[in-house]
Amino acid sequence: MQLTLKIWRQKNASDKGGFATYPVDHVSKDMSFLEMLDVLNEELTEKGQDPVHFDHDCREGICGSCSLYINGKPHGPLQTTTCQLHMRSFNDGETVTIEPWRAKAFPVLKDLVVDRYAFDRIIQAGGYVSVGTGGVPDANEIPIPKTIADLAMDAAQCIGCGACVAACKNASAMLFTSAKVSQLALLPQGQVERKTRAEKMVAQMDAEGFGACTNTGACEAECPKGISITNIARMNREYFSAVVSSENL
Amino acid sequence: MSWVTKTLKSTLGRKLIMALTGLFLILFLTGHVSGNLLLFKGDGGEAFNMYAKFMTTNPAVKLLSYLTYISVIGHVIYSITLNRLNKSARPIGYAESGAFTNSTWSSRNMGILGTIILVFLAGHLYSFWFQIHWGDVPIVTYAGEEYKDLYSVVKVAFQQEWMVALYVVAMTFLGFHLSHGFASAFQTLGLNHKKYSPAIKTLGSIYCVLVPVLFASMPLYIYFTS
Ligand code: HEM
Ligand code: SF4
Ligand code: FES
Numbered sequence: 001m002q003l004t005l006k007i008w009r010q011k012n013a014s015d016k017g018g019f020a021t022y023p024v025d026h027v028s029k030d031m032s033f034l035e036m037l038d039v040l041n042e043e044l045t046e047k048g049q050d051p052v053h054f055d056h057d058c059r060e061g062i063c064g065s066c067s068l069y070i071n072g073k074p075h076g077p078l079q080t081t082t083c084q085l086h087m088r089s090f091n092d093g094e095t096v097t098i099e100p101w102r103a104k105a106f107p108v109l110k111d112l113v114v115d116r117y118a119f120d121r122i123i124q125a126g127g128y129v130s131v132g133t134g135g136v137p138d139a140n141e142i143p144i145p146k147t148i149a150d151l152a153m154d155a156a157q158c159i160g161c162g163a164c165v166a167a168c169k170n171a172s173a174m175l176f177t178s179a180k181v182s183q184l185a186l187l188p189q190g191q192v193e194r195k196t197r198a199e200k201m202v203a204q205m206d207a208e209g210f211g212a213c214t215n216t217g218a219c220e221a222e223c224p225k226g227i228s229i230t231n232i233a234r235m236n237r238e239y240f241s242a243v244v245s246s247e248n249l
Numbered sequence: 250m251s252w253v254t255k256t257l258k259s260t261l262g263r264k265l266i267m268a269l270t271g272l273f274l275i276l277f278l279t280g281h282v283s284g285n286l287l288l289f290k291g292d293g294g295e296a297f298n299m300y301a302k303f304m305t306t307n308p309a310v311k312l313l314s315y316l317t318y319i320s321v322i323g324h325v326i327y328s329i330t331l332n333r334l335n336k337s338a339r340p341i342g343y344a345e346s347g348a349f350t351n352s353t354w355s356s357r358n359m360g361i362l363g364t365i366i367l368v369f370l371a372g373h374l375y376s377f378w379f380q381i382h383w384g385d386v387p388i389v390t391y392a393g394e395e396y397k398d399l400y401s402v403v404k405v406a407f408q409q410e411w412m413v414a415l416y417v418v419a420m421t422f423l424g425f426h427l428s429h430g431f432a433s434a435f436q437t438l439g440l441n442h443k444k445y446s447p448a449i450k451t452l453g454s455i456y457c458v459l460v461p462v463l464f465a466s467m468p469l470y471i472y473f474t475s
Contacts, residue, residue: 071345072346073347169352206260209337210338211335212331213264215356215433216352216353230441232441236436239259
């Protein structure tokens, strides 16, 4: 396959940035999207040029590091992570536009790499449970009904990639935040901080500069882990009930 | 900041206001369209005029009408603050957008749809609401009691093609606003569950067609029968 890549290049956070066009040849249909970029970067390095910077780590679809807004969609045409996207999803001769996630809360650091620490700060605000450390607890010590465990597991699948923010017209982080609020609100271990968690995580999400939710559903449609917007509804319930009943003024 | 202002300033609090005022406006539209069905009675407007008098004089209706004004104002103000917040959350946009593959057009254009409804609303209030309250409306007498002949005002208005066209077009936009807004409001309130959400969605799809069609058929009916 032969492709034309239109890639966002930006030297650093304060650089204005712009698109650069690169023709790539000999792309195999079986390459992953990131491998295709590896080939491009090798060529650029050989020519003494700065390779295209992009985030990646596991390349197994489990860490959430990879990003890229490909041809107008986060993680490209399939509902998966960019590392799990293969070149067979593209056509020979196609022009592929690659942009970084765009959000005030995710500033571009270099090329396609954005700063996603805002997500970490939302988790730090309340996405944890306080439990006594000590020996490993026995299995099934705390009984949890299977249906509830399943719902919590579904929410826990979020890998924090940020595709929901990238897809949302408001750059809203509701799907991400609600996944963690839901996971912990559903489980017995999460009850102690339940109300404070909902309040603090929402406050942090707002403070980071993410937008509000218009319920367009774009996040759910693009989430590589299939996180459902029923979690956003649950977060709204958690938040509204917390503000009228928590001890925090 | 008190917990109340803090909540109302949060993204979720602002959305709560949007949803509650939106749902109240949906209730209002339901009442408004039901009452106006009297225009189809073919009695020269007698039932409609009596209903209009009841609506402008009954104290309970007065209270509801104040709630409606507050809802419209609240809905509009919060839609502006939310839209500004949402725009500021993405200062630099994308060069290419595939948004049409993951969300409906209406859901992405609620602000534009709402603005069109607002402009229509201003004209609508001027033509009818302002006229019955402060305009020169002829008086009719039924069974010895005097009534403002609002029906004649409506009839005159809807003998103009452009008015009829304007109403039909405006109702189309209202339909699109509600095609997303109806179910969206329940999601905002946290009401999303496999037991009842399919019913809410079905009801929303019926409502967003039925109510605008009924409203739009009134100017059409008057235009073609008089
Ligand atoms: C009778 C008229 C109207 C009705 C019945 C109505 C109803 C609704 C409903 C039910 C929602 C969904 C709320 C939610 O998502 O929680 C909504 C959203 C919205 N409405 Fe209206 N609306 C009306 C007029 C207007 C007007 C005049 C404007 C203003 C300029 C407006 C602007 C908006 C916007 C921008 C949203 C989306 C807010 C967001 O989530 O980002 N609407 N409307
Ligand atoms: S909710 Fe989905 S899209 Fe959003 S961060 Fe988690 S895995 Fe990524
Ligand atoms: S690199 Fe880990 S999910 Fe893609």
